[in-house]
Every structure is written in structure tokens, then in C-alpha cells.
Amino acid sequence: xxxxxxxxxxxxxxxxxxxxxxxxxxxxxxxxxxxxxxxxxxxxxxxxxxxxxxxxxxxxxxxxxxxxxxxxxxxxxxxxxxxxxxxxxxxxxxxxxxxxxxxxxxxxxxxxxxxxxxxxxxxxxxxxxxxxxxxxxxxxxxxxxxxxxxxxxxxxxxxxxxxxxxxxxxxxxxxxxxxxxxxxxxxxxxxxxxxxxxxxxxxxxxxxxxxxxxxxxxxxxxxxxxxxxxxxxxxxxxxxxxxxxxxxxxxxxxxxxxxxxxxxxxxxxxxxxxxxxxxxxxxxxxxxxxxxxxxxxxxxxxxxxxxxxxxxxxxxxxxxxxxxxxxxxxxxxxxxxxxxxxxxxxxxxxxxxxxxxxxxxxxxxxxxxxxxxxxxxxxxxxxxxxxxxxxxxxxxxxxxxxxxxxxxxxxxxxxxxxxxxxxxxxxxxxxxxxxxxxxxxxxxxxxxxxxxxxxxxxxxxxxxxxxxxxxxxxxxxxxxxxxxxxxxxxxxxxx
Ligand SMILES: [Ca+2]
Numbered sequence: 001x002x003x004x005x006x007x008x009x010x011x012x013x014x015x016x017x018x019x020x021x022x023x024x025x026x027x028x029x030x031x032x033x034x035x036x037x038x039x040x041x042x043x044x045x046x047x048x049x050x051x052x053x054x055x056x057x058x059x060x061x062x063x064x065x066x067x068x069x070x071x072x073x074x075x076x077x078x079x080x081x082x083x084x085x086x087x088x089x090x091x092x093x094x095x096x097x098x099x100x101x102x103x104x105x106x107x108x109x110x111x112x113x114x115x116x117x118x119x120x121x122x123x124x125x126x127x128x129x130x131x132x133x134x135x136x137x138x139x140x141x142x143x144x145x146x147x148x149x150x151x152x153x154x155x156x157x158x159x160x161x162x163x164x165x166x167x168x169x170x171x172x173x174x175x176x177x178x179x180x181x182x183x184x185x186x187x188x189x190x191x192x193x194x195x196x197x198x199x200x201x202x203x204x205x206x207x208x209x210x211x212x213x214x215x216x217x218x219x220x221x222x223x224x225x226x227x228x229x230x231x232x233x234x235x236x237x238x239x240x241x242x243x244x245x246x247x248x249x250x251x252x253x254x255x256x257x258x259x260x261x262x263x264x265x266x267x268x269x270x271x272x273x274x275x276x277x278x279x280x281x282x283x284x285x286x287x288x289x290x291x292x293x294x295x296x297x298x299x300x301x302x303x304x305x306x307x308x309x310x311x312x313x314x315x316x317x318x319x320x321x322x323x324x325x326x327x328x329x330x331x332x333x334x335x336x337x338x339x340x341x342x343x344x345x346x347x348x349x350x351x352x353x354x355x356x357x358x359x360x361x362x363x364x365x366x367x368x369x370x371x372x373x374x375x376x377x378x379x380x381x382x383x384x385x386x387x388x389x390x391x392x393x394x395x396x397x398x399x400x401x402x403x404x405x406x407x408x409x410x411x412x413x414x415x416x417x418x419x420x421x422x423x424x425x426x427x428x429x430x431x432x433x434x435x436x437x438x439x440x441x442x443x444x445x446x447x448x449x450x451x452x453x454x455x456x457x458x459x460x461x462x463x464x465x466x467x468x469x470x471x472x473x474x475x476x477x478x479x480x481x482x483x484x485x486x487x488x489x490x491x492x493x494x495x
Pocket of ligand 1: 036037075076200307308
């Protein structure tokens, strides 16, 4: 049967209002959940064989899962500042874990507050080690100093009182979040940030999950024993605070331990890390239940993510900071009005993209002159061409002398990593070059391979151009002097 042009026009006319009605007409609420040091592969929806996370998996199924999401500095405070402001570390200035987020910097919750949102932050803030006072941009701010504790943390409740509710951090932070959500006024949109401590070290699961993985064997990864051709500092890191033969965040009492039997300490550490994630999944379930039972599920944007990745034995390392894949990969899931369901995005998205994306989803004015881009266009196929390369930066920390300065570039296929000395003199560490398509585990460093000299030269040039575009010439790119990898343990107060 043929359809006449007029009939087609009528059909289009009928469809247009339906399509328009699908667009959200009222400002969506925002529930933002930030985990600390969460590896994507510690979640079921990112392929974990052992960690069951049905609540988080359900969010991914109902929304968008970003398969290639990255932090641009793999460290808590710099990454958190990028997520809030849309800026890279060299621009927001939070370049270590002891720097306050500059109060004058615009960030996405503050922008939503200007648009009439009620804004709340509960949980780990961790920009400004000893300051638990309320920060600008939030109507309600409940946090603590430093890392907080898995049990019985002392909280500063909105600058009004300090209290120490007994119990497990993940449960307590969810209780606070639900208290605030229950007190919302009908008709006013809200944005709530929930800063989870989990699964950050030192890993203490909730008692009911202490033995959840007793039957799972966890060997050291293959890459821990394939360090030939890698820069020397990687071998030097092995027995330190951030190496697999070191104390493993107290899971090993006698160290360094290079014995094969020492893997049992490593296995216990990973089990505990996974255990803390199970409680995060329970927390997500409670928050989602609340939204559904109060009729707010359909009009709430939920963004669930981690602040940085984590090495779990890869290349002989624990902790993060480096530019290797497990250190820079983060989980990122977004679900809400106007977003597709069951979509997996493979473009490289960054921590700095979160702020512009949330603001765009809320139809709020964008933050000016930022480094990140909204990924909403990626979801609808209407955006401009997406980035194909980006800059990674990390600055040597005297308090944690286990990782050199890093300036690196990651393209869709290649990764090139330089380790500047910090005084504009030529690099003293061998760089790293990986073909991420042929070698996703980064086992073979191609930096010194003559067959890849042209690729290395091209990536060096592109990295220099990325830096220069941000006015980070060799002379202008200030960073600490690399004092080398050291065996000393970090100060107890900052671990
Ligand atoms: Ca972190």
C-alpha cells in the first residue's frame, strides 16, 4: 500500500507533539553518587565475575554506561575538583590531596543553586584535609575531616553540630542523604551529592560482607611479572607503600615480602576492597527505592561514578596516580529523563565532562571557559565530533614518593607517557608507549622500539601541542622536583 504525501504529513504532525512531550519539561532533580577509588571492573555491569552489584547494574540497564571514562589526574582531590568544576588540575589548582578547592571557582551544584535548586552534599569531600566546614554552593553540607572512617566517623552537620553516629560509613551517609531528601519542599528541584568513602583504603567491609569472597582465589596479575622494558621506577616501586611487595594497606604485617605465599595478603586485601563495594550497592538500592516510592524516579537524573581508578597488582603496583589503564579508568553511569536506556558509550569521556553534562541535562547555563564537554550530544548523535586525544597530568608528591611527575597523552589507540624531572631539564626516566588496541594490558613498552620511533615522535609532538594549547610550555609547566622512589612509609596522619 502506498501512502500519499498528505497522509505522511499528517503522520508527522501527529508524531511531533509526541516527540516533544518526551522531552523533560520541568527541571530534573540530580542524585550524584561519587565513589572513591572504585575500579569499573569491581561492578557487575563492567564485567566483574565475583562482585554482585544488582542495584548499580540496574541503573546502567536503565541508562547509559560509559565504557571508556577516565580521570585526567588519578588522585582523589584533583579529580574531585575536576568533576565539580569541569577544569583540569593545572587550571583549578588542586594538584595534591592537601589543597582546598578555591572558593571563588564556579561548580555545577552552585550553578544549579543559582537556578533555584536546593543543593546538598553529604559524605567525603576531601579537598582541604582538616576542614569539615560547609563549602560554598550548598544549602546543606554534611562532611568530616580527611578520609573519614568506615566505622563511627565524626560528622560536621551543616556547621551546626558535630556528632558521631555509630555504624558503618556507607549506611550512615545514606541515612543522612535520605533525611535531607525527605525534608525537600514539593515544587523545588534538588541536587544531592553523596560522597562515598568506599572503596578507599584501608578496606574494612561491613561485617555481613567480611567473608563474601572467601572462596575466590586472587593471584597477582600477569603484568606484575612482565616489567622488562619498563622504566626503572616501576621496579623500584615494588617493595614500597604502593607496590605489591609492600604493606598492602596493612594487609601485610611483615614487608617487603616477595615470596609466592605473600599473595595471600594480596588476596585478602582485594577481598576486603570488593566487600566494601557490596555496601555501596545496598546504598544505591535504598536511594532508588526512595525515589520510586515518592514518585521522583522519572524526574531524577542519577549519575554514579568513581573519582579515579585503582591498580590492583597490575605492573606490580597498588594505589593509583600513574597513567596505566587500571589507574585512570573510572566507572560512569548516567540515567534519567531524556537519556536513552541500555546504551553503552565507547568514546573517551573525562572527569571534566561531568559538570557540563549535568548542567546541560538540567537545562542550566553552562560554566564558562572550562576544559570539559557535555556528552549529551553523544547520546543523541547530534553533537559535534568528539575528542580523540586528551592530556593526563600528575605531580610528584613528597608525602607519597612512589610515582614520578607525569605528562601523557591518550588517543583512541595509543598512550604515550613522559616523566619530567620537574626542572625543565631532559627527562631522566624512560617514557612508556603502548598500542592499546594490540596490547590493552600494557605489557610491551614500545617507547624504545625502533619500529615505533615514528609513532613515538608523532605522539611526543601531539603531547607537546596539547600542553602548549594550555600554555604549559616546558618553562611554564611548573611541577615539583622528582626526588625519586623512596622506601619510607608515608606519615600516619595522611595515609
Ligand atoms: Ca579517590
